[in-house]
Amino acid sequence: VDQDGVLADWGKTWDKTLALYGASYAIPRHANQRSFDLKTGLNSDDKAMVNRVMETPGFYADLEPIPGAVKALKEMLADGHDIAIVTSPYYSNPTCIADKIEWVRRNLGQSWVSRIILAADKTRVSGDVLIDDKPAITGARIPDWEHVLFDQPYNHEVVGKRRMYNWNHSEWWLAINPLRVPAGSKAFA
Numbered sequence: 032v033d034q035d036g037v038l039a040d041w042g043k044t045w046d047k048t049l050a051l052y053g054a055s056y057a058i059p060r061h062a063n064q065r066s067f068d069l070k071t072g073l074n075s076d077d078k079a080m081v082n083r084v085m086e087t088p089g090f091y092a093d094l095e096p097i098p099g100a101v102k103a104l105k106e107m108l109a110d111g112h113d114i115a116i117v118t119s120p121y122y123s124n125p126t127c128i129a130d131k132i133e134w135v136r137r138n139l140g141q142s143w144v145s146r147i148i149l150a151a152d153k154t155r156v157s158g159d160v161l162i163d164d165k166p167a168i169t170g171a172r173i174p175d176w177e178h179v180l181f182d183q184p185y186n187h188e189v190v191g192k193r194r195m196y197n198w199n200h201s202e203w204w205l206a207i208n209p210l211r212v213p214a215g216s217k218a219f220a
């Protein structure tokens with residue numbers, strides 16, 4: 032399970048920090064973000080503002096949990112699934128890694144900290160399902176997981192992937208227990 036935009040409400044803090052810095056409205060606010068790349072179409076001043084926001088110390092520690100995410104993760108674990116929090120740190124932010132760990136400790140508890148995998152390249156991490164909001168996840172390897180998209184404004188155009196809209200029980204349960212059609216099943220022949 033990815034952290035930003037899936038467990039942690041990155042967009043809310045993005046909007047708040049842009050407001051705090053009086054950023055130009057040429058920089059899309061979360062609800063209007065159509066590109067995962069935050070700098071798409073921006074001039075150099077606005078690109079510098081994006082860097083300033085993203086490099087704000089403490090930015091990643093203060094994110095609110097996405098509603099239902101914490102409860103869902105604990106239920107998944109209780110159901111017997113082996114859960115990892117797989118996150119790509121924003122290395123230009125001096126406190127990002129410590130903040131991400133602190134976020135997990137604060138919101139999920141100390142026992143979850145050892146479930147964190149920091150990975151700039153998530154294709155190197157093995158698993159059955161990766162729940163992530165990034166539209167396309169590529170890297171050095173062909174992943175063994177299925178990418179289930181966590182719905183966000185910047186991934187609406189992606190087709191052909193299963194999608195989770197929230198952390199309701201039925202949503203996450205189906206995401207990690209997909210319907211398997213038995214081979215040779217007459218119903219689907």
Ligand SMILES: [Mg+2]
Binds near residue numbers: 033163164
């Ligand atoms: Mg994410």
